[in-house]
Amino acid sequence: MSEPKVTSCRATPGEVDLVLILGVKAPHAHDFLQVQLELAENCNQLMTQALSIQNLSKVYKNGVVALHGIDLEVAQGDFFALLGPNGAGKSTTIGIISSLVNKSAGTVQVFGHDLDTGLAAAKACIGLVPQEFNFNQFEPVIEILLNQAGYYGIPRHVARERAELYLNQLGLWDKRNGQARDLSGGMKRRLMIARALVHQPRLLILDEPTAGVDIEIRHSMWNFLREINAAGTTIILTTHYLEEAEQLCRNIAIIDNGRIVENTSMRELLSRMDTHTLVLDLVHALDGLPVLNGFSVHKIDGHTLEVVVSQGANITALFAELSRRNIAVSSLRNKTNRLEEFFIRLTGSKGDAA
Amino acid sequence: MNGRAQLIALKAILWKEILRFSRIWVQTILPPMITTALYFVIFGRLIGSQISDVSGFHYMDYIVPGLILMAVITNSYGNVVASFYSAKFQHNIEEMLVSPLPNYLIMIGFIGGGLARGIAVGAAVTVVALFFTSIPLHNLWVAGSVLLLTSILFSLGGLINAIFANSFDDITVIPTFVLTPLTYLGGVFYTVAMLSPFWQSISLANPILYMVNAFRFGLLGVSDVNLVTAYLAMIGFNIGLFWYALYLLNRGYGVRT
Numbered sequence: 001m002s003e004p005k006v007t008s009c010r011a012t013p014g015e016v017d018l019v020l021i022l023g024v025k026a027p028h029a030h031d032f033l034q035v036q037l038e039l040a041e042n043c044n045q046l047m048t049q050a051l052s053i054q055n056l057s058k059v060y061k062n063g064v065v066a067l068h069g070i071d072l073e074v075a076q077g078d079f080f081a082l083l084g085p086n087g088a089g090k091s092t093t094i095g096i097i098s099s100l101v102n103k104s105a106g107t108v109q110v111f112g113h114d115l116d117t118g119l120a121a122a123k124a125c126i127g128l129v130p131q132e133f134n135f136n137q138f139e140p141v142i143e144i145l146l147n148q149a150g151y152y153g154i155p156r157h158v159a160r161e162r163a164e165l166y167l168n169q170l171g172l173w174d175k176r177n178g179q180a181r182d183l184s185g186g187m188k189r190r191l192m193i194a195r196a197l198v199h200q201p202r203l204l205i206l207d208e209p210t211a212g213v214d215i216e217i218r219h220s221m222w223n224f225l226r227e228i229n230a231a232g233t234t235i236i237l238t239t240h241y242l243e244e245a246e247q248l249c250r251n252i253a254i255i256d257n258g259r260i261v262e263n264t265s266m267r268e269l270l271s272r273m274d275t276h277t278l279v280l281d282l283v284h285a286l287d288g289l290p291v292l293n294g295f296s297v298h299k300i301d302g303h304t305l306e307v308v309v310s311q312g313a314n315i316t317a318l319f320a321e322l323s324r325r326n327i328a329v330s331s332l333r334n335k336t337n338r339l340e341e342f343f344i345r346l347t348g349s350k351g352d353a354a
Numbered sequence: 355m356n357g358r359a360q361l362i363a364l365k366a367i368l369w370k371e372i373l374r375f376s377r378i379w380v381q382t383i384l385p386p387m388i389t390t391a392l393y394f395v396i397f398g399r400l401i402g403s404q405i406s407d408v409s410g411f412h413y414m415d416y417i418v419p420g421l422i423l424m425a426v427i428t429n430s431y432g433n434v435v436a437s438f439y440s441a442k443f444q445h446n447i448e449e450m451l452v453s454p455l456p457n458y459l460i461m462i463g464f465i466g467g468g469l470a471r472g473i474a475v476g477a478a479v480t481v482v483a484l485f486f487t488s489i490p491l492h493n494l495w496v497a498g499s500v501l502l503l504t505s506i507l508f509s510l511g512g513l514i515n516a517i518f519a520n521s522f523d524d525i526t527v528i529p530t531f532v533l534t535p536l537t538y539l540g541g542v543f544y545t546v547a548m549l550s551p552f553w554q555s556i557s558l559a560n561p562i563l564y565m566v567n568a569f570r571f572g573l574l575g576v577s578d579v580n581l582v583t584a585y586l587a588m589i590g591f592n593i594g595l596f597w598y599a600l601y602l603l604n605r606g607y608g609v610r611t
Contacts, residue, residue: 099452100448101610148453152454154359
């Protein structure tokens, strides 16, 4: 009997529905039973959360309470955003998951491996891209990757193949023999991504991976991360760029003052937005505040108006109102992206995410 | 991690550590060679020629074991304290901390680096000494084992210093104010028989005196201290410091918050 292989699995509580099974031959009844058992086991593995956090608390030695018993689940294969203002507890959470910070209470499981009882197995599943550059600035780029692979017990020849693969994919192969300190900021960020991937982790944690990176490279990094995620790697992302989270992530948690204040799908969160703000640049300066029926208007200066538009409102009606009052508009833009507006509402912050 | 993976990981740390001090050999290997050559010229040739024999050996020959061991001590200590603190300072120690490497393997890797540099510098200093005098070898096993135990012991010392250190000042205080005085007063340049009984008994509290004299016995066959006591002291310190360093790392002292 060939080895059963589950290529996809869908399950609801109390029911396991195997959708597609390849390579299974079970000519006898007992073989078929064995197949069923093995498939059920494989399916359970598939259903294990990539990350499961229960009642996680952290009190630093100086008495600062960074986390107040948070719960968080990240499904396998997810692209998950963890957002919050500075000092909210994101980096502490990531530090605890990657075992750089000791937790005060609670449990953390990575692909079912508890940090308290299966630390090495949990660590082997994680690749971390930290916020700050944390490689030896004086080492050659390729040595950084080879050493990191070595720490995970990966033989040198395999490490070389993977280093070549990821350095090529991230546009750093030409720099492989140069010292890390000679790389640009964007290259250093990509080096940390390559380093985090060299042991091919199942969970990739990115703490502001595109900070200080120009827009072109940021978009190429987004594409790379989408490909990594599509290939099966679960990704947790924190970022200052809320557009980045909106573009990339399917699910989101917002943390504020050490508490999870929102934890839902990106789609669901954005659907809750009931208004958005348009900024209108005017051709001619206005003296007073115009009244536009059905719309709330704020005057920023003589040439700029902000108009609050309800979800589903007819924008044509807005232009009809403007036309009726002889207000000529030269350009129009959204004041902020939708997630940013929601973020500010939830945290009371002024867009100071991550 | 299974045994094979641990071996690969250990080799990775060792390779990294050896490459680190080899790349900067002008800062790590060359200076002790020049310093030792100056010691031989000044204390051995110029002043030593005016000094009568010590324990039956020309003064130049008498100070050779101490000078070799002094270079081993300072370089083993210096390698680990600089490498580990630098890894803490640049945060690249996190590369190891996030991996499945057990803490004892991290320790053995850094100590292996200190040992490699200690032996490399010890060999380089020995070559320099051979330009000035011939070096007898009374007992290879004693000389070799004392060299290893001493190098490991001071590598451990450097590691503990680096774990506690919060600034570059902290990694120079111990070598300057503790290690150097203890080494100079550890019988490198003299025999304790030259001291008054009071200072002799004070000197016997200095652990480096036991190492220098045990190594001197390995090369010259003379010693101010009992060899068994010297071995017990070295093994005892090694075991004690190893467990203390491991305890600190397991608690995450200085590396985890």
